[in-house]
Amino acid sequence: MALTLYIDTARWRGHQQQVLQQFPGIVPVCKGNGYGFGHERLAAEASGFGADVLAVGTVYEAAQTKDYFGGDLMVLTPYQLTEEPVPLPTRVIRTVASVDGVSRLVGARVVIEVMSSIRRHGVKEEDLPKLHGVLDDVKLEGFAVHLPLDRTDGTDAVEEVITWMDRLRAARLPLHTMYVSHVSAEELARLRQQFPQTNFRTRIGTRLWLGDHEATEYRGTVLDVTPVAKGERFGYRQQKSSGDGHLVVVAGGTSHGVGLESPKALHGVMPRAKGVARAGLATVNRNLSPFLWQGKQRWFAEPPHMQVSILFLPADTAPPVVGDELPAQLRHTTTMPDRVVER
Structure with a gap:
């Protein structure tokens, strides 16, 4: 006698395929309770449709999921200078939201998050030039912009990303890969058209796993x-x-x-x-x-x-x-x- 989650597997996977087609190069997200399905199950799904990177919420989730997913694992919570060490394989990519954080992760694979309009965490525009002194000591996988879900002021998500692309370019920082969160398929297409030399990769969880109610x-x-x-x-x-x-x-x-x-x-x-x-x-x-x-x-x-x-x-x-x-x-x-x- 239980509380049961029933899944119409064919329909669920059919929806996943629709999202994968709309967002080529997607980075599936598996964090928290695994969106109700669990980390092991979503890691298996991501492996099944050929994902090369799986994003998780914390280093503890990375340690839990590493045995279920053979590709790269991206930790979305930024590295903290005072965090306790957690043994992780070299295929783990750390998000970093400060210049000091980058300088502490010598030899690590990192994604540098910039300060978006969410204003939660990220490297600020005035600190971008300081990255030149620390980038040689890490393996830079790209930059990331985490965008808000709602824009009640009528601003445009694409314009916010473009603004950051221009700032990174002005700071002479590499623009080979940009990870973005909370953009539509149409907005992703606009970004790719605007910056054909940059590989834009969307990090998606809710829409991928829960989009078909x-x-x-x-x-x-x-x-x-x-x-x-x-x-x-x-x-x-x-x-x-x-x-x-x-x-x-x-x-x-x-x-x-x-x-x-x-x-x-x-x-x-x-x-x-x-x-x-x-x-x-x-x-x-x-x-x-x-x-x-x-x-x-x-x-x-x-x-x-x-x-x-x-x-x-x-x-x-x-x-x-x-x-x-x-x-x-x-x-x-x-x-x-x-x-x-x-x-």
Whole structure:
């Protein structure tokens, strides 16, 4: 009895092929929880479609994935001067976001990230000339620009990359390879046309693995169904039932990522109004679960437990039976299923 991720393998791989055709030279990304599939599985997929480089999030993920992927591994988190040493093979490429970082990685393969409009990390324009004094001591694989997902000010992703290409050229730095994140196929084509001598390689994770929402589905197994009357107490906190109905125990709890939600950036009046409404319901212990029954998202009876969730179904809704599976709308990047089933 488990929280299961079902994969329509043919459809999932068909979508991968569409993305590969749109983005030649793609660097697939496998970070965090492996987008819900796991590092081993995504490494196998990347090997299967012939990727020569696989990007991972951290050095710890590189150490974990090196046994599953035989090509180069690119660590996306920049090298930190104070980080603890982690044994890694020479085929690992480190991202570096400072001149000092480059100077510390003598003999290493590096990608130098520049400071994009995300303003998270990167070498600044005024520091580019300083790279000349340290580049001879490393194996430069190229530069990288990590772009924002949304551009609410109407700016253009291609123009931002072009600006950095011009800065690198003015600093007399090599432009043989540029790694870019969060560009469209059309934007990639524009860059390649503008700079035919530069090899632009896109680093893509979400669009590659999760772009076809119909190719995957989470389902939680119903473990128990118990009638409950209005006013009866139940659960860890012994709260009273708001009405007659059934308590449905379903596989999937906090250890799986059920109930976890990242903060959202809300734009516009309606999304903000909905957010206020959700917050108001939460203050009276009314929280929607990710589980669906009869096509409708159902309420948590109480906060999810470590491995199960308890849902409340009103008396006018016929309950499921033990062994049924309830679809669950879960975020792949925060979910750890018990098993993965291909069909």
